[in-house]
Amino acid sequence: MQNQSFQPKKKSKKKPDNRLIFRYTGLAFQMMATLGIAVFAGYKIDQRTGWSFPFFLIILSLIALAVILRQIIKDTSRNE
Template sequence: MKIPPQKNTPDYIRFIGLAFQMMALIGLGGYLGHRLDAQTSYSFPVWLLTGSFLGTLIAFYQLFKSLPPNRD
């Protein structure tokens, strides 16, 4: 007996996936920034902050792109 696949994914599943995607993007940006800071001689973590900020911007762009349009 096969269960037919669901046509619409529940909202909470979509948002859990989005949360993991956001964590991965911000974490990757921070990791790459940390690696770049380790190779430079700056006393301030410029690349770490830049990578984290860019990862956050990309994550929010993905979030807003995935939201449904306003249908007022």
């Protein structure tokens, strides 16, 4: 028999990939900006039309959400 000393396995501490953090942080800010611009534009258009129902605010917000969801799906399904 060989004289082998017991050596505990070293745990490797892997740092998270900073590229992913920056990519998804940037995506979050892009989502907020897109939705904010759509809400603001819809609000201003509704003010100009003088309608009591906020039609453009709702429509532009839903369109912005659809664009945001499409962007999220496209970015997360990408193989790198």
